[in-house]
Amino acid sequence: MSYFGLKVVTSRKFWDAAKMVYPRCGQIASLLSYRFMSQAKEPPLTAERYQVSRLPYSEVSVDDVQYFQKIIPGRVVTEEGELKVHNIDWLRTVRGHSKVLLKPQTTEEVSQILKYCNERGLAVTPQGGNTSLVGGSVPVFDEILISTALMDQVISFDDVSGALVCQAGCVLESLNQYLGERSYTMPLDLGAKGSCHIGGNLATNAGGLRLLRYGSLRGTVLGLEAVLPDGSILNCLNSLRKDNTGYDLKQLFIGSEGTLGIITALSIICPRKPSAVNVALLGCEDFSRVLQVFTLCRDQLGEILSACEFMDSESMRIVQKHLKLINPLPDNAFYVLVETSGSCGKHDEEKLDIFLEKAMDSGFVTSGTVATDQGKIMSLWALRERITEALAHDGYVYKYDLSMPVEKLYALVEEIRTRLGSSAQCVVGYGHLGDGNLHLNITAKSHSDALMSALEPFVYEWTSKHSGSISAEHGLGFKKRDHIYYSKSRGAVHIMQQIKRMLDPKGIMNPYKTIPPTD
Amino acid sequence: MSYFGLKVVTSRKFWDAAKMVYPRCGQIASLLSYRFMSQAKEPPLTAERYQVSRLPYSEVSVDDVQYFQKIIPGRVVTEEGELKVHNIDWLRTVRGHSKVLLKPQTTEEVSQILKYCNERGLAVTPQGGNTSLVGGSVPVFDEILISTALMDQVISFDDVSGALVCQAGCVLESLNQYLGERSYTMPLDLGAKGSCHIGGNLATNAGGLRLLRYGSLRGTVLGLEAVLPDGSILNCLNSLRKDNTGYDLKQLFIGSEGTLGIITALSIICPRKPSAVNVALLGCEDFSRVLQVFTLCRDQLGEILSACEFMDSESMRIVQKHLKLINPLPDNAFYVLVETSGSCGKHDEEKLDIFLEKAMDSGFVTSGTVATDQGKIMSLWALRERITEALAHDGYVYKYDLSMPVEKLYALVEEIRTRLGSSAQCVVGYGHLGDGNLHLNITAKSHSDALMSALEPFVYEWTSKHSGSISAEHGLGFKKRDHIYYSKSRGAVHIMQQIKRMLDPKGIMNPYKTIPPTD
The missing domain is CATH 3.30.70.2190 (Alpha-Beta Plaits)
Structure with missing residues (x-):
């Protein structure tokens, strides 16, 4: 079935990419997980569960789809069946109803797409490996999906400096394998490495397992290229370890969760593979x-x-x-x-x-x-x-990704266990000691408003009281956007809103996420 | 002598700070250098040597000075003799003629000062250790100097996580000593450590000698507090290693060379002191x-x-x-x-x-x-x-701080040597191999337009051709502002200009520097 009755060519590559939206942990193929996910019941629509109202963006028309077909022939997906996996997050907690997924291969194509969408007032959601745990990578309503799945080329690698330049859709694990053959390694590693795209890693400022040793992406990313909402291409793709010429614009795109533009390529400094x-x-x-x-x-x-x-x-x-x-x-x-x-x-x-x-x-x-x-x-x-994968098998997961002084790290888990008693199926705490980062997870048979009320705002208030962050490495996405004030002052959020308005005056980029609307 | 006939109390602390504007390298007291500098001839006024026009800011009046005296009694310097050292850069290549230097001790005082200056349309220049090599830390005309010299307190140190929180005016070497006593060390080190302030290090995104090991300030700085041009205080002073809640505003202030606000305090993650x-x-x-x-x-x-x-x-x-x-x-x-x-x-x-x-x-x-x-x-x-210090004794120094692929690093030095022949006294090349960072320095008896024309734009064009940066770690400051286009696209500079306008609509913060005016 197709939303628009247009014939869509589905290449083998697309199927590979579609399968990959489920995290594989390391090289352990989690087929179990894959079967579990594809048989599970669809979550309710985000708009219904979370009671959000659609903003007045244009709706995608047949003409729009035909225009996209002209720009990227054979890479416009409108089949409902194919779209399903892109409309639902990996945790199966949010669901949008986008009718079009676009699969550009080049920066120029992304530029043409965004220019058109901006002029037409069409909202878009960029999507990498769709491994977001905060509903950041799926549409909330009918936003057009722009996937980086076919932007998966390594552009260059300098084996003297260790600078890797690649497109945004390269899968983290593939990059690590590529580098491993050259005695180098990626400076970041995370559970979702088998699916997540490096562009998504940058867009969410992913932390992960090696941060303790190699530091954050804010230090290891040397440059990036991004397409702005109006279609203009911002080229900050240098491979220099030091460059103090003006404001460091790439930092705006690292961690902005696709709300300011789409990262299309990047340059990152990679350490030697430890022997x-x-x-x-x-x-x-x-x-x-x-x-x-x-x-x-x-x-x-x-x-x-x-x-x-x-x-x-x-x-x-x-x-x-x-x-x-x-x-x-x-x-x-x-x-x-x-x-x-x-x-x-x-x-x-x-x-x-x-x-x-x-x-x-x-x-x-x-x-x-x-x-x-x-x-x-x-x-x-x-x-x-x-x-993370095991928890998804246990039931509906309430996820918290918090950072705080390391001494406080487990006190919250104990408090939540007491607070929830038998209303929770399971309360677990684990995380990155070296970074003061706690992953607090609560599972229950299904989503329940009562359990949610017992958890929030309690968890956020507790974290804020201990000078912690309510999102250490997962980002805010759709689910945590309005909780930003527990970690950031009104003055700081006001500046973020100004930046958003400056770069995306029509607000077409990944709407309903990360930055709350002006009061 | 005083510009305004007001009595100014000069504390011992101020004299200590005044002496410290000359870099000491490590613990080697460079008295020789100190004597050399204080006896040397004054450089011509920047406005004359560089033919720049003053922008229509207000001029400091007796009323203004009286107002400042009320906010920070005894810490308003108007004595011409005392001001001299703050109006001239360490290299003695640029000279402003500010008539007032303010020495706040607290963030609240900085806030009151900037609020007033913004309302009155008075331009300001923040000054740390005044060790800029690009004329970034001295006024071009009569901008009010705001010194961080008395903001030199350590606020807290967490000896489990290694997070240091301190005011912006702490001298880098003092912080390193403080940490050394606690078995920790600063993640950055540079020749000017004995004079430079940590706030200035952040404002210029200083690189230095340890970047190879501990990475850049963009990764090691955990948080900062800044006062915006309108006097509002932006508090992003957390001490968390991970915090993905919205755009990372602190990155805007790191490397913006005091053109967006004044950094008043910061938090930085410090490594264990190697045994x-x-x-x-x-x-x-x-x-x-x-x-x-x-x-x-x-x-x-x-x-x-x-x-x-x-x-x-x-x-x-x-x-x-x-x-x-x-x-x-x-x-x-x-x-x-x-x-x-x-x-x-x-x-x-x-x-x-x-x-x-x-x-x-x-x-x-x-x-x-x-x-x-x-x-x-x-x-x-x-x-x-x-x-750097030895070069300053050799004569007038033409300084270039370039980054490029490491293989190209010395070719430029050789080419310049041939190009200049006997018109240069000395052409030296040195730098950070690990970061692909070349310091190219040319000395001559005195400043000469002919030598300058032989060097520029040649050096910048050469660097740009080899995909390098025309300022690796020194920043653009006053001297290199208009050369930004050799390293950044017009589109990128346009976004920088928008950011500048957004945060500093009256343009009072460190004018004539870093970001060129809109065409």
């Missing part, structure tokens, strides 16, 4: 010991520490239950996953041994296991990386 | 070998490499001649300074030994010396850090 990687999984009795392990590993492992993650016993239970993963250290209240990456295996192992000995001797750790071969390293990482 | 530091100085026959040393040290030293600098024989000659420093490796065409910082001295020395052996065996290096004790490390660093 030695070790992973230790450690069991702790309580959260105060988790913190002691964190301090000790930072002191002892110094420059080779590349990740320090924690998870509680509920997180561990959930990956065992739904994904049948094996926990090598049963019966611990908490787990810490420590990764080292370095240039000399012997030195790294010596440092790790000293750390582990101290951690055991001090009673911080009750049991532990160390992996040095790739297979075992991946099994240990899966226990942490696949929690 | 082992080694420095090697190596001599190379030619620049191709310098590049080979760079690639080898990156591969061999990996995560412990903390700096990789190069200098040519002319740089070495100039520090020997003017500062009487001793070159331990005479008669090399090029020098590479390699620094390692790590958590285990034994491991680091092993890695360094293997690297040095390979560098010698491959013929990349002809001679070398290694320092492990603090005194010798500082002597080797002085050879690189004090080049």
Whole structure:
């Protein structure tokens, strides 16, 4: 079935891309997850569940679709069946009803599309791998979807400097493989690496698992190219490590969640692939010991520490239950996953041994296991990386991605557990210790307004009281837009609104998201 | 003498600050430099040398000064003698004629000052340590100087996370000492550390010597507080490593050179102080070998490499001649300074030994010396850090701070040497290999229009042709503002102009600098 009765050519490439909208964690194909998702019931329309009103944008007409067909022949999707997966988020919590998905291959095509949409007053939603956890990558109503799936070319790689230049639709894991063959690695890594697009990573300022070691995208991204809402192309695509000539415009697009323009290409500095990687999984009795392990590993492992993650016993239970993963250290209240990456295996192992000995001797750790071969390293990482996926199997997920002083990190999880009692199916806490980033997740059989009222604004107020951020790395998207004031002052939001108006006066870019409307 | 006949209290603190406007390199007191500077002839007024016209801002009146005295009693400087050092840049190449310098201690005071200046249409120039090399920190005409010298308090330090919160006027070296006592270190370091203020470092997005290891300020700065031109206080002063709630406004102020507001406080993530530091100085026959040393040290030293600098024989000659420093490796065409910082001295020395052996065996290096004790490390660093200071003793300095692909880095120096022949006293090239950042400096007896014409636009055109940046880390300031188009597109500059107009509609903040006026 097609909304407009136009014949649409569906290339093999498109099907590949369509499958990829489900995160694969690392190289572990989560077919289970794929089947689960495709059989599940459709969520209600966002407009109904969240009671939002459509803004007065134009509606897509047959003429519009014909125009798009002229610009990108064979790459205009109007089939309802094909569109479905792009209208629903990966968590299946929001649903739009876009009637057109466009698949440009070049920046010039994106430019022509946006110029037309801006003139016609048509709203658009950019979409990468559609792995947003805050409803940022699907339309709220009938916004035109602009997918970066076919913009997946590496433009250049400089093996002296490590600067990679590529299109926005490259899948993070593919880039990492490309670089791995050249003895380099991407400076970011996250659970959704098998699906997420690097353009989406930039648009959401993705954090992930390597931030502790390589820093944020704000430091590693060297340049980018973006198409502005009026179709003009902003070329800031240089590959220089230092460039202080005027305001750093690329920073505006990093983390603006597609509300200011579409990132079409980027340049990023990539570190050498470490020649030695070790992973230790450690069991702790309580959260105060988790913190002691964190301090000790930072002191002892110094420059080779590349990740320090924690998870509680509920997180561990959930990956065992739904994904049948094996926990090598049963019966611990908490787990810490420590990764080292370095240039000399012997030195790294010596440092790790000293750390582990101290951690055991001090009673911080009750049991532990160390992996040095790739297979075992991946099994240990899966226990942490696949929690999101396991939670999605458990029921409707209420997701919170918070940052705060590391000492406070687990107190909120305990408080929520007490507060909700048996009304929640499961309350889990895990996250990035090194970054003070807690992923608090609550599951229930289905969405319920009562549970939502017990959670919000409580979680946000608690976070705000402890000077935390209500969105550490997921962004605000559709779901958290109006909660921005818990983390940002009215003055700051006012400036954001001015910037939005300046670059997107008609408000066509990813509307209803990230920046609340002016009072 | 006082411009307005008002009594001004000059505290001891002010004299300390006044002395500090001359960079001290590391802990080596450059008294020689101080004497040289204070005895030197005044440069001509900027307005005359550069033929610029004053914009129609209000002129400071006796009433204005009286108002300032009310807000910050005893901290309004109007004495011509005292003002002199604040009206002239450290290089003594530009000179303004401001009649008032204000020394607020709090954000609230800065807010009151700017609110008043904005209402009155009075232009202002923020000033930190006044170490700008592009005329960014002195007035062009009679702009009111707002100094951060008395805003020098550490607000808090979290010794678990390493987050330091402080006022903008803290001197970089003092912060490093403060952190050193707590086993932490600043993530940036530069030659002017003894004078420059951290607020100025942020305002200019200073790069420096540790960027290779700890990344740029865009990644390490966690938050900041700024006063906008209308006096409103923008508080983005959080200490979280991750915060994706809306556009990252702090990035607008980092690198905007005081043209959008005054940074009053900031929060920065600081790494642990490395327990082992080694420095090697190596001599190379030619620049191709310098590049080979760079690639080898990156591969061999990996995560412990903390700096990789190069200098040519002319740089070495100039520090020997003017500062009487001793070159331990005479008669090399090029020098590479390699620094390692790590958590285990034994491991680091092993890695360094293997690297040095390979560098010698491959013929990349002809001679070398290694320092492990603090005194010798500082002597080797002085050879690189004090080049700027030595050049200032050599005569009038034409300064270029360029970034480009590392392979091209020295070709320009050679071309300039040929191009200028005997019309230049000295042409030197040195810089940060790891960042592709060349400092090209030409000295002559005095400023000459003929020499300037031989240099510009040639240097900029050459840099632009090789996809480089015409200001890698110094910023544009007054001197390079109109050259922005060599590195940025008209579209990009147009957006910068819109941002400037949005935040500073009356254009009172640091005028004549960084962003060229609309055509």
